[in-house]
Amino acid sequence: MKFQDATVAEIDSIMNKAWQAFLVYRQTSLKQRADLMRSIAQEMEAAGDELIHTAMRETNLPEARLRNERARTMFQLTSYADACEAGHWLEVRIDTAVPDKGDPDLRKWQVPIGPVVVFGASNFPFAYSTAGGDTASALAAGCPVIVKAHPAHAETSEIVAKAITRAIAKANLPAGVFAHVHGVGFETGKALVTHTHTRAVGFTGSYGGGKALFDWANQRKQPIPVFAEMGSINPIFLLPGKLASSAKEAKELAALCAGSVMLGTGQFCTNPGLIVGVEGKDLDLFIEELGVAIGKATPGTMLHPGIAKAYTEKKAAALAEADVTTVAVAAVEPQINQGAPTVASATAKAFLGNPLLHQEVFGPYTLVIQCKNKEEMLGVAQHLEGQLTVSLMATDQDVIDHPEVVAAAQDICGRFILNAVPTGVRVALSMQHGGPFPATTDSRFTSVGADGIKRWVRPLSYQGWSDVLLPDALKNGNPLHLWRTINNKLTNDPL
């Protein structure tokens, strides 16, 4: 099935409709929004096997993974619905008038910023796409959503879009609360990002794609925020004490890392593309074991031919660099569109001198960096670009003995992991999925967990308004039973 790219005129019409819908949708109660989100989850489930089978055909992802991903997407919708209703994200602050000092009554909360454009991600056809985390959190905030389908799973996206549309109709909300457009060329994306009614953008994909959106958004007459996740090599630092603790430990670490590198054919944003250790027999053993595990692995089919081709080419380019040694490649020959798991190694000196080796090779590939000593390891940590995650494989004593490495690693990541691999992203309020540039365009916000709602709001202070005119969240009686900071004290009591 083919879809037409949306024209500039169609996008203009869609965005005008979205703005009109915004004026209505932002007035809905938290409960109405939460109910809509729960209803979307139900409609996704009701889309049944057709949805799963379409996604399998379009993405080559296995059925079990897709069923899990749909369940995760439904969990996101319902858990963000709960958070929407709980209303912590409204961050209500009230300071009552102090007439003697001339201080007026001030009440601040968060208001939705307006229509949000979401670009579907290739690697998560459900969880980061049409009804994924960006869409769910924007609907919670009170913003209409316009999704540009990822061309690699446009039919899947279409089915999910229809599910959302059904839920909106059942809730008697304006149809403009959600729109779905197709576009293969960059023109569609540019028209969406530069439209005057677009107020924010969510994106998961390549650096080139995300940076283009970021630049367009900043060059607008009225710049708008772009939350783009643009790739990460998620370094794992093997600290010496941990690696030396036992041969068993080194083997187990190697097995753990190999599993993480190959999970989902290496197509997770949290895939560990870099492992950093200090040279010596412990690291040699780790590399050997990692090589064995990778060598025994079976190539997996990648998301689409473009990604498989890019993997093969980028990997070949990295392996062809001077001072890069191929440690192991999966022995089984890859079939068409498959990616062969691969591990390579290089010295810290080679890595620090060669920016190409810092680039993400999207797929089941990792590069082990051998440092001469802990000073070189510190150098690697200090010269790495921003990442979604950094993992330390370390004993408590390692952490205490390497304060500078720990500090440098903290500076480059959003999630700082001890003794675990980066794959596996818990959907929880405490999750930070977003790291310093270029991992994301804005490290101050997360795209996973209910704090993601904060991306789509801005504070508004009411000064001197009558109680009857104030939104429920700010009324004296606290009818929504929110936690509010009143005269610098946190309370859920009425005023």
Place this chain on the structure above:
Amino acid sequence: MKFQDATVAEIDSIMNKAWQAFLVYRQTSLKQRADLMRSIAQEMEAAGDELIHTAMRETNLPEARLRNERARTMFQLTSYADACEAGHWLEVRIDTAVPDKGDPDLRKWQVPIGPVVVFGASNFPFAYSTAGGDTASALAAGCPVIVKAHPAHAETSEIVAKAITRAIAKANLPAGVFAHVHGVGFETGKALVTHTHTRAVGFTGSYGGGKALFDWANQRKQPIPVFAEMGSINPIFLLPGKLASSAKEAKELAALCAGSVMLGTGQFCTNPGLIVGVEGKDLDLFIEELGVAIGKATPGTMLHPGIAKAYTEKKAAALAEADVTTVAVAAVEPQINQGAPTVASATAKAFLGNPLLHQEVFGPYTLVIQCKNKEEMLGVAQHLEGQLTVSLMATDQDVIDHPEVVAAAQDICGRFILNAVPTGVRVALSMQHGGPFPATTDSRFTSVGADGIKRWVRPLSYQGWSDVLLPDALKNGNPLHLWRTINNKLTNDPL
């Protein structure tokens, strides 16, 4: 006294020192930071009359105003110190492990982003300058601060900088926690904003200045946030019911507005430069009374010759536009560097067709827009640029009768005022001082109130760390007695 512009080499050295200081300063406890801020307040007071007299000479501001502004600046430092210690801004979220589901322990808080460059404002030599709100909130967050003195009050800035330096020395903190540079040309600012160790920028001034910083920051290899306040005309909407309620009402409103327009010779960022009403005898009376008040006023001396010249020129340009009528100018002839209070009027049609009339005329000037009906008033609200504030002069019934005007007005402001003028900015947690572009570069943050601390932090999640290794804010025992969200419940109990 003259100061040398900092060279690029000097700035490089200062920023390297700031980064090294950051590595130490971010480890300080909340109490240490709060104590430093309180000590800076004391040192500002200890700077005594010399500080006030220097500021009087440099800014032409009256003594009482400057003494009040110093007191306000000290209040900012001490109240943000209290907020720093209370730690709500750390937004701690903990989700404990659920081994059955494979969910790891995750703990998120806010970490400082690094050295912050602050540009002193011309119109607030204390409160928005060297030890002003940006500096205070950045120090609370754990960030070193580099202030570029405003050239119009460089000596005042130098005295305050010495006060800060003394407080840092007394606290035995690294000298690099604070630096003070001078620069008349744009090169100094550019070198500061583009330095690799600079992680954020605070600015209050012109659109041209703020936009240049914003563009430089976004064009960096690693873009950084810029919080620039760039001007606002703070519209006041006179709704018909309110204006019609009595002749006394119209007169009182006119007196209130005239006072706000002329306060501080119109040199506040919240000065109301636009008043919008529906034509008729009530508005005629209002305009007449406003004209009388302005006509009787005395011109005030402006901050510096450049500002006085700009006021005269911009005002003349606005008054020279077709369809703009001068209602009244202060009868007393202005002396050198003085600005004559002025009120003009125009039709909504003229205003909507002429972007020049939307521009801020920084000084004691306001333009009354006469709309034919409430549809035209809505058009004005919908076509206004982003503002710090919008005021409605309205009865409750007016608000209920004009939902579209109210909605459009809300969309363009950060603080939404009922029946009061915009001048007078309460320093409180509930304050929002920041509005949609071009009022500020980022409407999602405030530059007044303790929530301003959030401009200088980013979230960091710890996954699977031992309690002993975690920062105090995240430890099971809750030694800092913080409010934390644990497994989606807000509590100040230990875990």
